[in-house]
Amino acid sequence: MTDLTCDVAVIGAGTAGLAAERSARKAGATTLLIDPAFNGTTCATVGCMPSKLLIAAARTAHEARNAGALGIRTQVDIDxxxxxxxxxxxxxxxxxxxxxxxxxxxxxxxxTGRAHFTGPDRLALGDGRSIRAGAIVIATGSSPMIPPPYRDLPHHLLTNETIFELRDLPKSLAVVGAGPIGLELAQAMARLGVRVALFDHSDRLGGVRCDDVHDALKRTLARDMDLHLGSDPAPSVQDGTLRIDWGTGAETFDKVLVATGRPPDIAGLNLAATGLALNDRGMPDIDPESLQCGDAAIFVAGDANAVRPLLHEASDEGATAGRNAVSYPAVSRPDREVPLAITFTDPPLVTVGAAPTRSDAIGRADYTNQGRARVENRNVGLARIYAAAPGGRLTGADLFCPGADHMGHLLALAIGRGLSATDLLALPIYHPTLEEGLKPALRDICKAVPLKIPADRDTRTPPGA
Known part of the structure; x- marks a missing residue:
């Protein structure tokens, strides 16, 4: 068979791989994009979109059940x-x-096919052909990690890649893993009438870095499901029935969703043939800005590098990796965007920017008494905003409150532009809005730094708004 050559070869046609190939081709490179199926991105097939469709149904059911608080009587029948x-x-x-x-x-x-390394610039294809490339981008994504005790439960086991193929909702569901995927799907299933129990080895939900935000999240989730944090669940099947035992208790469930993480999908790539030093997980050292592996003409983008496993980050990383693959050895290290992560619980859980340092000023906004949130019967949670002293320049935030998914973007923009708490308070924030609820946190920062609070706008917000 004829061997192939190209400037840039990209392994994986997900979000990062598509962005890398497009970026390299636009820069004038000859490209090859290798994928076993070209089925579409993780986001569209088994990630962002199907999970949000389930969450949308759950939100509608939840709002209908709670409509009585607004004087509307309704009966919820979930099909x-x-x-x-x-x-x-x-x-x-x-x-x-x-x-x-x-x-x-x-x-x-x-x-269409699979590729593995036979050298630092060589790939072998399953059909016997080989590729010699000037640079190679690995964008193979990630796959669900299934711990050994759950691998022998084929009829009861679900992952985020199989749960959306259910023909009906289970009557009961154990969710193992309290990361973003576990939190989103556990709450959605619970609000769709499924009996749900959530298990995790850690005492922390979703990796939340703020104690106050974590407490609010835990209280909210506990209304919908049983929480077994700091537990070591052990599954077994007896007479066809799934049983989960966590030491202090045991229950039977129809299904178990294992959401214990998605490690990089590197099996079969034969990375040892690249000559790169590999760690105990079989991964090379990857520069988080350039995405380059050591000094080699090999780059890793998207979920495959496990740096920021989010769609918008995968797209940005793919573009960076593609450009650097073309310009190798003259690679660039562009500044990364402000970190922004959203878990689509209800209300949303949002992490923006950096965690606070000891010298940072911290502002707190309580949404249990916020005007617009009370109007909509969604008055739950809080926001915490961090700023560097002196100057009050915003550095990060943790939010668990209605509208947090939108306000997180506003705060990421403010952090990226180096704005201060005073700068945000000077903006024309409409009344009554959820964004207005951030004002108490911003005022806390101004008082702590201290900074002048814009009096003309400060006086127009009524108490509790």
């Missing part, structure tokens, strides 16, 4: 098969749009 049919129909629509973009790639770019 599980209909929920799952809608989820798959819209999921498939999103996937088809992604695949349409892949179909528009130039002729000769796509190679």
């Amino acid at each position: 599980g098969p209909a929920v799952m049919r809608r989820l798959r129909a819209l999921r498939d629509d999103f996937v088809s749009a992604t695949r349409a973009g892949i179909d528009r790639l130039p002729d000769g770019v796509r190679i």
Whole structure:
């Protein structure tokens, strides 16, 4: 068979891989994009979009149940098969749009199959061909990690890659792992009428770095499900029934969702052939800005590097890796965007920027008595905002409150532009809005630094707004 050559070879056609190939091709490079199936991105197929479809149904059910507080009486009847049919129909629509973009790639770019390294600039394909590339981008994504005790439960086991294929909602569900995936799907299932218990080895939910925010999150989730934190759940099947034992108790469940993380999908790449030093997880050292592996013409982007496993980060990383692959050895180390992570619980859990240092000023905004949140019967949670002293320049925030997914973007923009608490208070924030609820935290910072509080806007917000 004819061997192939190119300037840049990209392994993996997910979000990062597609961005890397496009970036390299726009820079004038000849490219090859290798993927076993070209099925679409993780986000569209088994991640962001199907999970949000389930969450949307759960939110509607929850709001209907609680409509009595607004004087509206309603009876909630959840049609599980209909929920799952809608989820798959819209999921498939999103996937088809992604695949349409892949179909528009130039002729000769796509190679369907698997590749592994045979040298630092050489790849072997499953059909016997080889590729010699000037640079190689690894964008193979990640896969669910299934601990050994759960691997022998094929009829009861669910992951985020299989749960959306359920034809009906289970009557009961054990969720193992309290990271973002576990939190989102556990709460959604619970609000759709499923009996849910959430287990985690840690005493911390979702890696939340603020104690106050964590306490608010824990209180909210405990209203919908049983929480077994700091536990060591052990599964077993007796007479076809799944049983989870956590030492201080045991229950039976229809299904178990294992959400214990998604490590990089590097199996079969034969990274040892690259000559790079590998750690005990088989991963090379990766520069988090350039995405380069050591001094080699090898770059790792997206979930495959486990730096920031989020879609917008994967897209940015893919573009960076593609540009650097073309310009190698003259690689660039662009500044990363302000970290922004959103867990789509209800209300959303949001982490922005850096954690506070001992010298930072900290502001707190309570949303249990915030005006717009009370109007909408969503008055839950709080926001904590951090700023560097002196000057009051915003550095980070942790939020668990209604509208946090939108306000997180506002705060990320402010942090990225070096704005202070005074600068945000000087903005024309409309009344009554959820954004207005951030003002108490910003005023706390101004008083602690201290900074002048813009009096003309400060006096227009009524108490509790």
